[in-house]
Amino acid sequence: MILGVDVGPTNTDAVLLDGDRAVRAVKVPSVTGDAVGSLAAAVRALPAELRGRATQLAVGLRVAARAVRERDGLARVGVLRVGGAAADAVRPLFGWPGALRDAVCAGTANVRGGGGLAPRDTTPLDRDAVARFGASLAGRAEAFAVTAVFSPVDGGQEREAAEILRAETGPDTTVLLSSDVGTLDLLARENATVLDAALSVLVARVADELTATLPRLGLAPGAAVLVTRSDGTLMSLEYLRRQPGLSLGSGPACTIRGAGLLAGLRDAVVADIGERRARVGALTGGYPQEAGPGERIGGVPVSLRFPDLITVRADAHRELAEAADRMRPAAGPLPLILVGGGAGGVPAGVLAGFDVVRPEHGGVAGAFGAAASPVGGHCDRIVRRGPGRRLDAVRDEVRDLARAGAVRAGADPRRVRTHAEPDLPVPYLPGAVLLRARAVGPPLPL
Numbered sequence: 001m002i003l004g005v006d007v008g009p010t011n012t013d014a015v016l017l018d019g020d021r022a023v024r025a026v027k028v029p030s031v032t033g034d035a036v037g038s039l040a041a042a043v044r045a046l047p048a049e050l051r052g053r054a055t056q057l058a059v060g061l062r063v064a065a066r067a068v069r070e071r072d073g074l075a076r077v078g079v080l081r082v083g084g085a086a087a088d089a090v091r092p093l094f095g096w097p098g099a100l101r102d103a104v105c106a107g108t109a110n111v112r113g114g115g116g117l118a119p120r121d122t123t124p125l126d127r128d129a130v131a132r133f134g135a136s137l138a139g140r141a142e143a144f145a146v147t148a149v150f151s152p153v154d155g156g157q158e159r160e161a162a163e164i165l166r167a168e169t170g171p172d173t174t175v176l177l178s179s180d181v182g183t184l185d186l187l188a189r190e191n192a193t194v195l196d197a198a199l200s201v202l203v204a205r206v207a208d209e210l211t212a213t214l215p216r217l218g219l220a221p222g223a224a225v226l227v228t229r230s231d232g233t234l235m236s237l238e239y240l241r242r243q244p245g246l247s248l249g250s251g252p253a254c255t256i257r258g259a260g261l262l263a264g265l266r267d268a269v270v271a272d273i274g275e276r277r278a279r280v281g282a283l284t285g286g287y288p289q290e291a292g293p294g295e296r297i298g299g300v301p302v303s304l305r306f307p308d309l310i311t312v313r314a315d316a317h318r319e320l321a322e323a324a325d326r327m328r329p330a331a332g333p334l335p336l337i338l339v340g341g342g343a344g345g346v347p348a349g350v351l352a353g354f355d356v357v358r359p360e361h362g363g364v365a366g367a368f369g370a371a372a373s374p375v376g377g378h379c380d381r382i383v384r385r386g387p388g389r390r391l392d393a394v395r396d397e398v399r400d401l402a403r404a405g406a407v408r409a410g411a412d413p414r415r416v417r418t419h420a421e422p423d424l425p426v427p428y429l430p431g432a433v434l435l436r437a438r439a440v441g442p443p444l445p446l
Helices: 035-044 063-070 098-104 127-137 156-169 186-216 237-242 250-263 317-326 362-372 391-408
Strands: 002-007 011-018 021-029 056-060 077-082 105-111 143-148 174-177 224-228 234-236 268-273 277-284 310-313 335-339 355-357 375-384 417-425 432-441
Touching (some): 002 035, 002 250, 002 362, 011 035, 011 362, 035 186, 056 250, 056 362, 077 127, 098 105, 127 156, 174 186, 186 237, 224 237, 224 250, 234 375, 250 268, 250 277, 250 335, 250 362, 268 317, 277 317, 310 317, 335 362, 375 391, 391 417
Parallel strands (some): 077 105, 077 143, 143 174, 268 335, 335 355
Antiparallel strands (some): 011 021, 224 234, 268 277, 277 310, 417 432
């Protein structure tokens, strides 16, 4: 059996799956400020003989999103940009809400260096400046975020800077690199990396607590633990430690995917009706439809994959209908799946034009989505077209990297499937193209 748990702000839901069939579901009040305690309460509410057969625990943790929203539990971060004069038009952390910037920032610097689409475009890294920055924040910064110009093409200078920072501050210092985040947009990539670093201490503590609690939950010996991520897939606890930001939109993503699985649909509009608000998203090919560029978390623009959402008041049923209509990918009829604790209170009359579906167990759609989702990985790579440049070979490399990412996140390497996404032109870079791929697979068996 597989056990899925969705830790929400009000309630924590748990569901046990036998294959793709839900055999037991529970909903318990969440313990304020204690995600692991909430999870343990929900799991223990299930019959011991059933949870003793669970070989996998998949958890929807929202601690990262809450920490950013409430400016609580965030680490102090040294923000290092590698670009020099070529990257000083907009300072690091520009546009951040003041309270969030003050909670996170231990210091910033922009040093000479950075690359381009070709080796001849590279500027040598100012190693001395990196060392001075690290020394100045030793004992004050809990983590570092390093962002270099064009590092999604070549992340060598970021890795070099990380070695220097650890030499100045200690070998165990957490240093996160923007090349692991991907995308070309310097500011959004930098912001995502800083949020990763700011969340690193909190997420590590929660992961340690969950690991320590696991033996007391009565699951099958050696049960695997995975957590949800914002594209509707799962990752291991170790992967979460490296990229905490991947969990920021995981709650809605998991609910959207779970709604589709419960309804037996791969394409639909999904409305999650809570006590105070309703969130409306779209399901495309069985996964949440992604938001376009410019997505913000806590008021900060970031380059992370998030579900495209419209939020309205839970009791504003006409607004809900308008939001659902806006989420249609095209004109014409499309199913509308209603899930969440308040789904039963939405009158069908205000949703004319939709084939409304209210699936069984819709009240625990997030937990179901966690339990039934695969482990995921993805890769973005920017390349320039030109003579002798075979894009098919690069696409194969991108798919291989996406597959490797899924394996690092906990997928069974023998059963990973890859999918190349459509190529995208890169604005302001003639001849450049963004290649993207996604990979999914079941977790490693016991």
